[in-house]
Amino acid sequence: MTNHWSDIGNADVIFIMGSNAAENHPISFYWVTKAMEKGAVLIHVDPRFTRTSAKANIYAPIRPGTDIAFLGGMVKYIVEDIEKNPQNYNMEYLREYSNAGWLINTKYSFSDGLFSGYDASTRSYKDKSGWQYQPDDKGIPKLDRTFADPSCVFQLLKKHYARYDLSTVSRVTGTSENMLVEVYQAFALSGRKDRAGTILYAMGTTQHTVGSQNVRAYAIIQLLLANVGIAGGGINALRGESNVQGATDHALLFQYIPGYLPIQSTAHPTLAKYLESITTKTSDPRSGNWKQHQPKYAVSLLKAWYGAAATKDNEFGYQYLPKIQAGGNYSFIALFEAMDKGIVKGLLALGQNPAVGGPNSNAERKALEKLDWLVDVDLWETETAAFWKRPGVDPKTIKTEVFLLPACASYEKEGSVSNSGRWAQWRYKAIDPPGDAEDDLWIMAHMMSKVRELYAREGGPNADAITKLTWDYGEHPDPNRVAKEINGYDLNTGKLMTNFLTLKDDGTTSSGNWLYCGSYNETGNLMARRDPKDNSTIGLYSNWAWCWPVNRRIIYNRASVDLTGNPFDPKRPVVKWDAASKKWTGDVIDGFGTRGPDLYPFIMLPEGAARLFGMGMADGPFPEHYEPWETPAKNVFSNIQFNPAARVWRPQEQGTPDKFPYVATTYRVSEHWQAGAMTRNLPWLVELMPEMFVEIDEELAAEKGIENASRVVVEGARGQINAVAMVTKRLKPMLIDGKVVHTIGLPWHYGYMGLATGDSANILTAYIGDANTTIPEYKAFLVNIRRA
Amino acid sequence: MAEKAILFDTTRCIACRACQVACKQWWELPAESTINRGTYENPPVLSASTWNRLRFRETSVNGKINWLFTRHACMHCSSAVCVWVCPTFARTYEENGSVTIDRERCIGCGRCEEFCPFKAPVLGRHNISPRIAVELGTPRQVAFKCVLCKDRLEDGLTPSCVKTCPPGALQFGDREGLVAKGKARVNAIKAAHPKASLYGETELNGLHVMYVLMEKPAVHGLPENPQVEDYPLYDENTFPDWYVRAVADGKLPAFPPNAKPEWYLQPKLVPVPAPPEPAFPAAVSRIIPSWSQPALWSWLGVGVIGGAVAIGWTIKRRNGMKDHKKT
Numbered sequence A: 001m002t003n004h005w006s007d008i009g010n011a012d013v014i015f016i017m018g019s020n021a022a023e024n025h026p027i028s029f030y031w032v033t034k035a036m037e038k039g040a041v042l043i044h045v046d047p048r049f050t051r052t053s054a055k056a057n058i059y060a061p062i063r064p065g066t067d068i069a070f071l072g073g074m075v076k077y078i079v080e081d082i083e084k085n086p087q088n089y090n091m092e093y094l095r096e097y098s099n100a101g102w103l104i105n106t107k108y109s110f111s112d113g114l115f116s117g118y119d120a121s122t123r124s125y126k127d128k129s130g131w132q133y134q135p136d137d138k139g140i141p142k143l144d145r146t147f148a149d150p151s152c153v154f155q156l157l158k159k160h161y162a163r164y165d166l167s168t169v170s171r172v173t174g175t176s177e178n179m180l181v182e183v184y185q186a187f188a189l190s191g192r193k194d195r196a197g198t199i200l201y202a203m204g205t206t207q208h209t210v211g212s213q214n215v216r217a218y219a220i221i222q223l224l225l226a227n228v229g230i231a232g233g234g235i236n237a238l239r240g241e242s243n244v245q246g247a248t249d250h251a252l253l254f255q256y257i258p259g260y261l262p263i264q265s266t267a268h269p270t271l272a273k274y275l276e277s278i279t280t281k282t283s284d285p286r287s288g289n290w291k292q293h294q295p296k297y298a299v300s301l302l303k304a305w306y307g308a309a310a311t312k313d314n315e316f317g318y319q320y321l322p323k324i325q326a327g328g329n330y331s332f333i334a335l336f337e338a339m340d341k342g343i344v345k346g347l348l349a350l351g352q353n354p355a356v357g358g359p360n361s362n363a364e365r366k367a368l369e370k371l372d373w374l375v376d377v378d379l380w381e382t383e384t385a386a387f388w389k390r391p392g393v394d395p396k397t398i399k400t401e402v403f404l405l406p407a408c409a410s411y412e413k414e415g416s417v418s419n420s421g422r423w424a425q426w427r428y429k430a431i432d433p434p435g436d437a438e439d440d441l442w443i444m445a446h447m448m449s450k451v452r453e454l455y456a457r458e459g460g461p462n463a464d465a466i467t468k469l470t471w472d473y474g475e476h477p478d479p480n481r482v483a484k485e486i487n488g489y490d491l492n493t494g495k496l497m498t499n500f501l502t503l504k505d506d507g508t509t510s511s512g513n514w515l516y517c518g519s520y521n522e523t524g525n526l527m528a529r530r531d532p533k534d535n536s537t538i539g540l541y542s543n544w545a546w547c548w549p550v551n552r553r554i555i556y557n558r559a560s561v562d563l564t565g566n567p568f569d570p571k572r573p574v575v576k577w578d579a580a581s582k583k584w585t586g587d588v589i590d591g592f593g594t595r596g597p598d599l600y601p602f603i604m605l606p607e608g609a610a611r612l613f614g615m616g617m618a619d620g621p622f623p624e625h626y627e628p629w630e631t632p633a634k635n636v637f638s639n640i641q642f643n644p645a646a647r648v649w650r651p652q653e654q655g656t657p658d659k660f661p662y663v664a665t666t667y668r669v670s671e672h673w674q675a676g677a678m679t680r681n682l683p684w685l686v687e688l689m690p691e692m693f694v695e696i697d698e699e700l701a702a703e704k705g706i707e708n709a710s711r712v713v714v715e716g717a718r719g720q721i722n723a724v725a726m727v728t729k730r731l732k733p734m735l736i737d738g739k740v741v742h743t744i745g746l747p748w749h750y751g752y753m754g755l756a757t758g759d760s761a762n763i764l765t766a767y768i769g770d771a772n773t774t775i776p777e778y779k780a781f782l783v784n785i786r787r788a
Numbered sequence B: 001m002a003e004k005a006i007l008f009d010t011t012r013c014i015a016c017r018a019c020q021v022a023c024k025q026w027w028e029l030p031a032e033s034t035i036n037r038g039t040y041e042n043p044p045v046l047s048a049s050t051w052n053r054l055r056f057r058e059t060s061v062n063g064k065i066n067w068l069f070t071r072h073a074c075m076h077c078s079s080a081v082c083v084w085v086c087p088t089f090a091r092t093y094e095e096n097g098s099v100t101i102d103r104e105r106c107i108g109c110g111r112c113e114e115f116c117p118f119k120a121p122v123l124g125r126h127n128i129s130p131r132i133a134v135e136l137g138t139p140r141q142v143a144f145k146c147v148l149c150k151d152r153l154e155d156g157l158t159p160s161c162v163k164t165c166p167p168g169a170l171q172f173g174d175r176e177g178l179v180a181k182g183k184a185r186v187n188a189i190k191a192a193h194p195k196a197s198l199y200g201e202t203e204l205n206g207l208h209v210m211y212v213l214m215e216k217p218a219v220h221g222l223p224e225n226p227q228v229e230d231y232p233l234y235d236e237n238t239f240p241d242w243y244v245r246a247v248a249d250g251k252l253p254a255f256p257p258n259a260k261p262e263w264y265l266q267p268k269l270v271p272v273p274a275p276p277e278p279a280f281p282a283a284v285s286r287i288i289p290s291w292s293q294p295a296l297w298s299w300l301g302v303g304v305i306g307g308a309v310a311i312g313w314t315i316k317r318r319n320g321m322k323d324h325k326k327t
């Protein structure tokens, strides 16, 4: 989240898309309700009418996988309205804080679904030289703040979305034109200086082959509406796990090391090369260019990892680190394909249940059979742990050695949990775990100690990487100690670092994650703070827990003030510049505390202005609609049917609408949690949602002779499942490009273990990934349905 | 103590059913074995182990879909028929207005289950929850329902369902204040929901669980104008032996000490002409014909006439209440 949970209460318009917040994040509705009772308007866009829609002022249905068409239409609406009624928008923000006025290289082009620089043989944009600013003679991007220059971002944006007119958008999304206008108007109202609009999204946005571009579309809209950096605004990802924010912060993603520092690859054979690659440059005096500091964070990280063994002479241990193949993909699907091919021989699954949660479950379960060993660390024997005895297989034929390590539940261990709002909250152990269960920290510390012993005794490739690692957690690892290591030390004084401002790249400081530097310093464990008093007028609750970075509750908060440093909306001041004392008051100011409002607010970018034009994307600087991998429709926006840079693993496993005419989408319900191990073993929750079901509309049910509560078979190109039919008014057939299209809904919680069992929806989902993140396309695929 | 109440706001409820689970958790009630019946709603009815559940109703008006989520649990009526029909005086109006059950007294006759207009009390195994297992008498079926977390309230806590509700759809407090809040909320939503109303302000002389409704009560699955049905008098010859003995042995007081006799003869809060002063609690006279019951011999003084008066009076009051409701 750019903002945080309680900040939702500040919004005037709440736009929920690709999220079923009421069901999957019930507590968000504490704040949504608060805002609504002050008059806020709630808009929900979703293929199904859900418990969130039931609370919304405006509900708009949409065909799965057409978000960019929907949002592109909104961009067009707003851009045109900005030109007609600039007084209703924050033009100062758009001019000064976004890159709307920046000039783009004239080599940039877009035609018939392809941006300039595409290389079909590699399915990628190899040549992105056109996706750059036009530099002046000092290397600073040229600007036209009147937006008249045809090469400026505003004009390019306008041109790009001119095609997203209401009738085309409606043909693609199935949303009626009236409904589109109603939504666009309602959200565009938040563009006024005295209005705030927030966007809440979740996996319904990201789990598409255009998932990252869906989020980019939000960014464009929120920048046009001046909603980033302000109270009640922002782009807020509602994270699906209580600590998934912490997981990504600490780099449980292959492309990062902790603190979102890029992973080292074969393209960076030396530390110097690596550091150079992560140091952004600018000659613009108005740009803070925060990433110039990244080498300090990287070297401090190496010092945290290798301690005394990390010296200037050995590149601070950089050569100990394994390096990925430059351009290599080690994401979820790629790993399972590597298991299937016998390249990856062992799997350590901690609190993960890929046999239910991963796409193409049949394929993933089969891939597990190829492993030599599997260590499953969980509270229950999950489908993954029990894959070798799943229905339909003969355990005798499976050679994988499986170890099941019982783990502690959250109440049985101490540590920090980082919520979607970036708040790291310390929590304590309430009860002892049952039996032999141990906490993850204990399990990891002991496992690694044993591995170190083995390497010390027997050696092995790159043994130093393991034996030289700082790993002195002892018999009973203390989470406080780990938290302090993450915070980091001044290695000269032995004192905990106060924050990351004083981290150094000379080996005199350590920090396990620069973002968390300051969370546990000499004043104590700030994550454990529990002061419920709010000293702001906008519910920052700054002394409750601790939030990264440096306890800043709303990031990009410099964008909430005008060029004199006064809040655009005095009713909701986030920060304010006092020119006389040269000080900021309010929330912790975004970077460079002594720099006034002349500094560009988006300090993480070298140009300092937020990007309407996103040159960093793999699949185009502007979001463009492509159809999902499996779709009943032809792309009416261009002849490029499918995201030309998306990652396809098994092209032969593609379902077509002649055999599989219905669109399917997966989701969660309030009553179950993720792949279900925790909730499908809890009788009270099983009682509420006892078995796998599929939601279908009344018309389709009538056509197929399917009665409510009867059993049906849902089949797709990769498998079939059996489920209870739930015939509902909450789904409706849509008219897509003149053709009736039915959408069916499948919760993905079920599997063959636990008290509530059922076929896994993911048996039906494809091995196909977003162009930027390779997140699988769980949210749109094709199926057929019939009576069982 | 001031009268307390729960205010349930259907416009705020997101049907997360945390309240449904929190109730089971607090009272250690077992899960039921259910199937998916083509709806999110589960279990399908209240039961001895489910005292609070959510109703899900899909509506479609002029093509506009709505999904109504409505609490289903005991409403803690001011004129509680369950209290009225209970032959063993197992029901009590607490000072805060809630209606509780002394399951030790419950003989499982099922009359409360039969006559409650909200289908709240349900019979079930006496030891369904280990925490509140019945000790006295033979193993039997007894009545269960929401008791407004009596023990939690005594400890200064709010009811378990209210405590857990994420969006604040459930509020607990002084009834008077909640009536005002409920009315204000109804006014605020009238434009969006013209049929909105505050349910429970006056129904059955005032409920201690009130709902802010978006639609007509029936659309939410509630009786439009809850009334007390006619009911036959209990046949005192059918008291189970254990009960008769327990009263005779003094293990159960013949009449609960805190109870008021008029509770068992008439709906509460209905103005009634002053009854003839009975020598013994008038209520008790209903069971006077049970000559065979040794514990009741001491009440002979009231005699047959007293019994007849009481019965007649009961019927009159019942009709009286109906008239009262009509006005």
Ligand code: SF4
Binding pocket: B073, B074, B075, B076, B077, B080, B081, B082, B083, B099, B116, B117, B118, B119, B120, B121, B145
């Ligand atoms: S709702 Fe039923 S059980 Fe509850 S007090 Fe009223 S009559 Fe008694």
Ligand code: SF4
Binding pocket: B012, B013, B014, B015, B016, B017, B018, B019, B020, B054, B069, B071, B161, B164, B165, B166, B167, B168, B169, B170
């Ligand atoms: S806990 Fe609250 S929001 Fe959830 S179902 Fe119960 S009343 Fe509704």
